[in-house]
Each structure stands twice: as structure tokens, then as C-alpha cells.
Amino acid sequence: MAAGLAAGAVLGWVLDSWLGTKPWLLVAGFFLGGAAGILNVYRTARRMNADAEGGRDGPPAGDGR
Numbered sequence: 001m002a003a004g005l006a007a008g009a010v011l012g013w014v015l016d017s018w019l020g021t022k023p024w025l026l027v028a029g030f031f032l033g034g035a036a037g038i039l040n041v042y043r044t045a046r047r048m049n050a051d052a053e054g055g056r057d058g059p060p061a062g063d064g065r
Contacts, residue, residue, distance in 0.1 A: 001037030008033020 012029025016022045 001034075001041055004033040004035075004037030004040065005030060006033070008036065 008029035008031070009026060010029075011033075012026035015025045015029070019025070
């Protein structure tokens, strides 16, 4: 989750510097990175839950979702 926040913030900062839109793309990148991090945590939790229940109610662990 922290990696998503950091990547979004850095990308937003770089784009802000390049386009001169400070601080709007930094803020947008921060929130989009946070959303991506939360989505990754959710997917990991679903996969771990499916593995603990014997593979029911979720995709197999190795399918990349």
C-alpha cells in the first residue's frame, strides 16, 4: 500500500513540475496511488481467504487476479 502511495505521489510531483500545475497532479496521484494500494490489499486478502478455505469462493491463487 505504501508503494502505491509513494509511486502516485512521485509521478504526480514529476508531472506537476513538467506541466506547471502544482499541486493538483500531486494530490490526484496521491489519492490514485492510495486507491491502488487499497485494491491490492483487498485482492491479497481475498486470495488468502480463498486459500484458507480450500479454494472455495474465489479465484485460484495462481491466476494473477
